[in-house]
Amino acid sequence: LHIPDLIQKKRDGHEHSRAELEALVLGYTRNEVPDYQVAAWLMAVYLKGMTPPETAALTLVMAASGDQMNLGDLPRTVDKHSTGGVGDKTSLILTPMLAALGLTVAKMSGRGLAHTGGTIDKLESIPGWTSELDEAHFLEQARTIGLALVGQSKDLAPADGKLYALRDVTATVDCLPLIASSIMSKKLASGAHTVVLDVKVGAGAFMKTLEDGRGLARAMVDIGKHSGRQVRAVLTDMDAPLGFMAGNSLEVLEALDTLRGHGPHDLTELCVSLAVEALAAQGEDEQQAEARARATLSDGSALAKFRAFIEGQGGDPTYVDDPSLFDVAPGREEILATSSGFVGKIDALSVGRAVLVLGGGRERKGEAIDHGVGVELLRKPGDAVQTGDPVLRLYHRDGRGLDVARGLLTAGLTLQATQPAQEALILDRVN
Ligand code: URA
Numbered sequence: 001l002h003i004p005d006l007i008q009k010k011r012d013g014h015e016h017s018r019a020e021l022e023a024l025v026l027g028y029t030r031n032e033v034p035d036y037q038v039a040a041w042l043m044a045v046y047l048k049g050m051t052p053p054e055t056a057a058l059t060l061v062m063a064a065s066g067d068q069m070n071l072g073d074l075p076r077t078v079d080k081h082s083t084g085g086v087g088d089k090t091s092l093i094l095t096p097m098l099a100a101l102g103l104t105v106a107k108m109s110g111r112g113l114a115h116t117g118g119t120i121d122k123l124e125s126i127p128g129w130t131s132e133l134d135e136a137h138f139l140e141q142a143r144t145i146g147l148a149l150v151g152q153s154k155d156l157a158p159a160d161g162k163l164y165a166l167r168d169v170t171a172t173v174d175c176l177p178l179i180a181s182s183i184m185s186k187k188l189a190s191g192a193h194t195v196v197l198d199v200k201v202g203a204g205a206f207m208k209t210l211e212d213g214r215g216l217a218r219a220m221v222d223i224g225k226h227s228g229r230q231v232r233a234v235l236t237d238m239d240a241p242l243g244f245m246a247g248n249s250l251e252v253l254e255a256l257d258t259l260r261g262h263g264p265h266d267l268t269e270l271c272v273s274l275a276v277e278a279l280a281a282q283g284e285d286e287q288q289a290e291a292r293a294r295a296t297l298s299d300g301s302a303l304a305k306f307r308a309f310i311e312g313q314g315g316d317p318t319y320v321d322d323p324s325l326f327d328v329a330p331g332r333e334e335i336l337a338t339s340s341g342f343v344g345k346i347d348a349l350s351v352g353r354a355v356l357v358l359g360g361g362r363e364r365k366g367e368a369i370d371h372g373v374g375v376e377l378l379r380k381p382g383d384a385v386q387t388g389d390p391v392l393r394l395y396h397r398d399g400r401g402l403d404v405a406r407g408l409l410t411a412g413l414t415l416q417a418t419q420p421a422q423e424a425l426i427l428d429r430v431n
Contacts, residue, residue: 001020001023006020018057018060021054046171056226059223060227063157063186068188071191079192084113085242086116086348086352089251095309097271098146100146103278106142106191111152115353115361116206116352126310127315129313133148147308149313152186169363184224197234201237203345203347213428230281235426236427237424242270247355248374253328258297259302331399333396334394335393346412354405359401372397373397373401
């Protein structure tokens with residue numbers, strides 16, 4: 001098959017066969033098709049879309065592009081994935097909660113994508129922690145601790161690893177078939193029986209409307225079910241960042257607070273809700289599941305799992321015991337309220353982009369990032385403010401990106417005279 005013909009076919013809005021998708025995606029995975037042709041094809045997909053059968057075929061091709069994990073005799077395997085948000089450190093809290101609840105989490109996570117953060121980048125704020133585990137270590141840790149997490153590797157869904165990094169830098173991220181196939185190829189290849197999907201909707205998400213979010217959720221749930229998995233999706237609000245912190249180290253610090261039972265209300269409630277979904281998918285009564293999930297945050301059992309997980313993957317566990325060890329960028333600047341009243345909006349996309357320009361994300365493939373920079377919300381939408389009150393705090397390193405970040409945050413902040421209506425965090429469920 002001639003690659004330029006395939007690019008043209010998609011450019012002209014036609015449907016690919018499975019053989020054509022294999023030629024493109026497996027050719028790229030084997031380094032036989034260059035970045036520039038795949039970048040052009042991704043943009044054609046972005047503009048012309050894919051049919052549901054085509055999306056499902058792409059997912060299966062990507063899932064089969066490397067090894068497929070056999071979790072075989074591991075008990076009650078569960079996986080979780082978010083479609084990407086700002087301040088979304090849910091996986092850092094939810095996965096040890098699930099392990100403490102007796103489930104087995106053997107999960108594959110990603111790095112930051114466009115303006116959204118990634119679990120692997122966040123965990124690399126802890127010196128020594130690695131996402132590069134061989135299969136034997138991964139399975140053994142899942143068995144003994146109940147939680148193991150690998151990054152995009154050459155072994156599991158390598159096609160997604162390459163496409164993900166290329167999409168990140170070619171403005172082809174926020175596209176339903178590409179997100180659905182990216183997430184579900186990883187979920188299928190990593191083998192868990194139950195999958196809980198957190199589909200983000202709003203300003204800081206790739207899906208801006210509830211309708212688009214539902215479409216993405218439906219596509220992923222259907223792909224999973226056809227492959228014999230138990231899949232549940234929860235649609236959650238991402239107009240404003242989740243919790244108070246955005247930026248890698250800052251988010252791990254907030255996750256540690258949450259694991260100690262002192263987390264922000266929205267983040268804690270989301271983690272509890274997703275844990276209930278995972279337990280309910282495995283047949284547990286919802287009320288009982290909720291009480292058990294909350295208990296893991298108050299009795300220290302989720303924190304203990306997190307510590308064991310960090311140590312198991314080479315990380316320095318004293319960072320878990322003593323959060324003052326984290327390298328947080330020393331430069332500080334605050335954005336102040338210019339009028340009295342209430343915080344209306346704190347646009348999550350602006351916050352995510354601000355973190356990126358401060359150095360917390362990538363503009364080129366494989367670029368190093370600064371884990372210590374970020375943004376803290378000192379107020380949340382709905383909070384009262386007086387003129388001159390600090391609303392947002394930037395953590396910067398030697399002023400890098402500061403002017404642009406300040407501009408983004410100022411433009412993304414709305415102050416208003418009346419208190420805005422409280423928006424629900426959980427918008428809908430699909431299963
Ligand atoms: N998360 C993923 O793993 N892939 C995407 O495309 C978006 C979010």
